[in-house]
Amino acid sequence: MAANPSVLVTGASTGIGATYADRFARRGHDLVLVARDRTRMEALATRLRQETGVAIDIIQADLTQAAELAVVEARLRDDARIGILINNAGTALGGSFIEQSTDDVTRLVALNTTALLRLASAVAPRFAQAGEGAIINIGSVVGLAPEFAMTVYGATKAFALFLSQGLSLELGPKGVYVQAVLPAATRTEIWGHAGADVNAMTGVMDVDELVDAALIGFDRREAVTIPPLPDVEQWNAYQAARQAMLPNTRQEHAAARYRTAV
Ligand code: NAP
DSSP states (O other), X not given: OOSSOEEEEESTTSHXXXXXXXXXXXXXXXXXXXXSOHHHHHHHHHHXXXXXXXXXXXXXXXXXXXHHHHHHHHHHHHOTTEEEEEEOOOOOOOSOTTTSOHHHHHHXXXXXXXXXXXXXXXXXXXXXXXXXXXXXXXXXXXXXXXXXXXXXXXXXXXXXXXXXXXXXXXXXXXTOXXXXXXXXXXXXXXXXXXXXXXXXXXXXXXXXXXXXXXXXXHHTTOSEEOTTOSOHHHHHHHHHXXXXXXXXXXXXXXXXXXXXXX
16 A cells, blocks of 8 residues: 555535535545546545646445445455545434434435445455555444434444444454544534534634545554543443443343242
């Protein structure tokens, strides 16, 4: 793998993905941009080629469509220049669970989890074989919080976090770095897609600040990066509480409270 490997970014036409593309181009990495809107990606690529001189390819793909997703998977499997995958493409959905259609939540899961999983699965064996490479999965703090009333979206983001943590444990010893990035509310178009007015919200981070902070976590090789969380000890305590519970789950018998009915 090259010293400055190519970076494949999904959801690169706008928002967090476009900002990652900008930052990695400025670091001198060639790029492969993936999203549905070719015009926007062409505009971004033209600007970044001019400003940074890096080479940029574009793959127009709807990652909820198996055939189009397969093109991106093949590129990740076969193109040994690609050393960083940014699994960023994702969307949100307005409404409560009973208001959301079965087809809409299925599409949400297809994009936010299935596509992310298939792309990681396509590239991980090659990275492990090379003993290097990085996968960045964009989760969300919503994945920690069923209380936020974005149930299916949050479930997809909990998947992204769990997958990242598991892959970090599996692939880290093989030289592959896996980072989960958990933004909170960030000023992008995603809020419009979910039927919310981001300008009416408080506590919203600008996308440049979000990505620059996430990249500091990347450079430090953090497994989980939560840019807006002021006190990292809260996250560490949460992980410690979870880990402390684990040995207690291996029991021959049910817990005492389940040994008497009602
Ligand atoms: P965004 O501005 O809406 O951008 C989403 C990107 O994903 C776009 O480039 C879009 O491009 C692409 N995309 C959407 N559907 C796609 C599909 N079917 N196939 C391929 N690409 C598709 O959203 P964002 O805020 O930057 O979100 C990026 C990631 O951050 C998502 O995973 C999101 O869940 C996560 N996140 C965002 C926030 C936030 O507050 N903004 C907070 C936490 C986590 P096309 O439309 O051109 O396909």
